[in-house]
Amino acid sequence: MTAADINIECEPSRRPPSGIGIVHLGLGAFHRAHQAVYLQRHLDRTGADDWGICSANIRANRTLVDQLRDGDCRYHVAEFSDSEHVTLREVTALREALYAGPDGPDREALLARMSDPAVHIVTLTVTEKGYFLSPASGELLTDAPAIAHDIAHPESPDTAPGMLLEALARRRSAGVPPFTVLCCDNMPHNGRRTRRAVVSLARHRDGELAEWIDASVAFPSSMVDRIVPAMTDADRTRLAGLGIDDPAAVVCETFSQWVVEDDFPLGRPDWEADGVEMVADVAPFETMKLRLLNGAHSLLAYLGALAGIETVDAAVARPAFRGLLRHYWQQEAIPTLSLPAESDVAAYTDSLLARFANDSLRHRLQQIAMDGSQKLPQRWLAGGVERMTAGDEISATALGVAGWIRYTAGTDLNGQPHPVDDPMAETFATLHRRHGDDPAALTDAFLALDAVFPVAMRDDRLFSRQILAALARLENDGVESAIAALTLN
Ligand code: NAI
Ligand code: CS2
Numbered sequence: 001m002t003a004a005d006i007n008i009e010c011e012p013s014r015r016p017p018s019g020i021g022i023v024h025l026g027l028g029a030f031h032r033a034h035q036a037v038y039l040q041r042h043l044d045r046t047g048a049d050d051w052g053i054c055s056a057n058i059r060a061n062r063t064l065v066d067q068l069r070d071g072d073c074r075y076h077v078a079e080f081s082d083s084e085h086v087t088l089r090e091v092t093a094l095r096e097a098l099y100a101g102p103d104g105p106d107r108e109a110l111l112a113r114m115s116d117p118a119v120h121i122v123t124l125t126v127t128e129k130g131y132f133l134s135p136a137s138g139e140l141l142t143d144a145p146a147i148a149h150d151i152a153h154p155e156s157p158d159t160a161p162g163m164l165l166e167a168l169a170r171r172r173s174a175g176v177p178p179f180t181v182l183c184c185d186n187m188p189h190n191g192r193r194t195r196r197a198v199v200s201l202a203r204h205r206d207g208e209l210a211e212w213i214d215a216s217v218a219f220p221s222s223m224v225d226r227i228v229p230a231m232t233d234a235d236r237t238r239l240a241g242l243g244i245d246d247p248a249a250v251v252c253e254t255f256s257q258w259v260v261e262d263d264f265p266l267g268r269p270d271w272e273a274d275g276v277e278m279v280a281d282v283a284p285f286e287t288m289k290l291r292l293l294n295g296a297h298s299l300l301a302y303l304g305a306l307a308g309i310e311t312v313d314a315a316v317a318r319p320a321f322r323g324l325l326r327h328y329w330q331q332e333a334i335p336t337l338s339l340p341a342e343s344d345v346a347a348y349t350d351s352l353l354a355r356f357a358n359d360s361l362r363h364r365l366q367q368i369a370m371d372g373s374q375k376l377p378q379r380w381l382a383g384g385v386e387r388m389t390a391g392d393e394i395s396a397t398a399l400g401v402a403g404w405i406r407y408t409a410g411t412d413l414n415g416q417p418h419p420v421d422d423p424m425a426e427t428f429a430t431l432h433r434r435h436g437d438d439p440a441a442l443t444d445a446f447l448a449l450d451a452v453f454p455v456a457m458r459d460d461r462l463f464s465r466q467i468l469a470a471l472a473r474l475e476n477d478g479v480e481s482a483i484a485a486l487t488l489n
Contacts, residue, residue, distance in 0.1 A: 027056060027064060028061060032075060038276055122180070125184045136377055154166060188283075259286075293352055294379045300312055401467050
């Protein structure tokens with residue numbers, strides 16, 4: 001890569017005073033490469049200082065908070081269009097970084113910041129599991145230890161719903177209007193789900209408070225899209241070679257999209273001028289993205305990992321995997337979408353394959369495979385039930401489920417171990433111990449997980465037979481033969 005291929009969009013000198021109008025929960029890679037970049041665009045365009053961000057972690061990632069504090073909350077984003085072209089951007093939109101975990105010093109500082117009348121918006125990227133909602137039913141998991149803690153100690157919460165609830169309670173007591181809650185996690189109707197988590201938790205505290213929140217607080221939904229892999233040492237070495245020695249830097253693709261329901265009673269940045277699409281209803285955008293992009297990602301994650309493949313680009317370099325994605329899109333996912341007539345879904349899926357093929361991202365399948373119990377309901381299963389109910393077979397989804405079940409055993413098809421990073425990992429391990437030598441019983445036991453699978457899927461004998469047959473093909477013939485058998489049907 002020559003200097004000519006590197007586009008520097010840093011403005012290290014200009015930094016307006018520290019106006020904080022937004023608090024973010026979940027200071028991770030995606031927040032730094034997505035929401036904060038849009039706020040940086042706003043800052044660069046307007047110089048306005050009232051939409052600076054206080055970003056916080058309430059569990060894990062304390063080191064990152066310290067690193068950002070040491071660097072005046074500045075960091076770099078390296079946007080790779082391919083392995084030869086990168087745009088380096090310095091982000092100064094973060095004004096404060098806090099660690100408010102149970103073992104951290106900043107819980108009260110975070111709650112005070114969230115209660116500040118100048119804060120008008122709270123955004124979140126705490127992962128799908130951070131809301132403590134059943135993936136299948138959407139009910140609050142009140143038996144989760146962290147939620148039980150927040151019910152018992154509402155003034156010193158550990159969870160994202162608990163933080164939102166305590167801050168809203170303080171604002172209500174002080175006569176301060178509530179902030180808008182904008183979820184930026186990969187969930188369908190993510191605003192409604194966040195509302196449900198907070199109001200359900202509030203009902204365990206004070207019924208009137210719960211009603212006030214339900215009536216007074218805006219929880220718009222948003223669809224977010226930018227591929228932001230977890231940073232690796234190889235990434236840091238690569239950035240150092242470009243002159244970026246920044247422990248808080250992130251790497252991502254150039255593509256970025258943010259579609260937001262326009263419901264901000266206390267106001268918002270004029271995001272339209274910064275490339276954000278403000279809409280009345282985000283549902284069509286999010287369903288398409290969750291089922292086409294994320295559904296494909298999860299197929300690659302489990303089946304690619306079983307085949308010993310490490311990254312997304314390496315998987316789509318194989319014709320069998322590209323054929324699987326096209327089969328899944330055309331036969332099973334696209335028919336479930338209600339798209340405007342002018343939509344060019346073929347161009348969209350072509351663009352997904354091009355994005356997945358970006359070998360400069362080195363997007364690890366293991367990262368995508370994480371938290372499958374929280375992801376698969378919206379990525380495969382909701383659409384799958386629709387197709388099943390319509391009498392259509394979903395053999396690609398069945399192959400994906402078989403791949404996921406096999407993946408949760410903790411080894412690939414060559415016996416190489418991998419971590420099973422999922423809130424339900426212990427449950428999966430128990431099912432494999434109990435039924436590992438009986439694939440039919442194992443399949444039924446997984447389908448009986450009502451936190452993950454809809455009842456219609458559990459009871460559908462064709463679907464369970466398809467999963468069983470796919471499991472056998474995976475073990476006996478390998479992944480690419482199992483895919484070939486699928487597309488030959
Ligand atoms: P990350 O691992 O870098 O950051 C996740 C953050 O969530 C961490 O700061 C962690 O402290 C926090 N967290 C994890 N579990 C939590 C819990 N139970 N309660 C509270 N906080 C918790 O991951 P990254 O890449 O930032 O992704 C985060 C979320 O952003 C994803 O789960 C997804 O919903 C969304 N997203 C990610 C994209 C990506 O390509 N990385 C793209 C689109 C959406
Ligand atoms: C990925 C997503 O890790 C995963 O589950 O499928 O983070 C994906 O990179 C983003 O949704 C892309 O916008």
